[in-house]
Amino acid sequence: MKANTRIFGQIEIADDQIICMAKGMIGFPDLRNFALIFDEEKGRKATSIMWLQSMDDPDIAFPVMDPMAIKEDYAPNVNDEIIAPLGELTADNTYILVTVTVPKKVEDFSVNLKAPIVINMDNRKAVQLIVEDDYPVKYKVYEVLKAKKEKAGE
Secondary structure, X not given: OEEEEOOOEEEEOOHHHOEEEOOOEOOEOOOOEEEEEOOOOOOOOXXXXXXXXXXXXXXXXXXXXXXXXXXXXXXXXXXXXXXXHHOOOOOOOEEEEEEEEOOOOHHHOEEOOOOOEEEEOOOXXXXXXXXXXXXXXXXXXXXXXXXXXXXXOO
16 A cells, blocks of 8 residues: 655555554544554664554654663553453564654653553554553653663674
8 A cells, every 4th residue: 555654755555564553542543554664774673763654644653662672671561451452462473662752852862661552463453551550751761772882882
């Protein structure tokens, strides 16, 4: 399917790559179909910022990333009732993302650990939820990523 996007222009998205969120994103209940967009040449690295592009509104794309890239012990407790519609979740088919905020000062770059997006990669069903744990909405990650990059010698 061809998708018109504000950020990427017109792109081709395979039908089997569409992620369905029955209740939409928090604050955007009418946006239910998304595609995860990333630089295919670089691959989907844990520290990469990707885009969760709405297929319902070409002007909306959420920057997202893997929370394990910045908080290796991230293990939110979730209400089983909320994730039940996703089907059987296993370590192999569960993919968790968090939204990213990049303000004017890059040092204030943060992720929302309080409201992760849980995706069942087998059936492409997803839900964004608010976790019961005491995770912050704005977890600053600039220094964490900078330290990881230096350690890796990049």
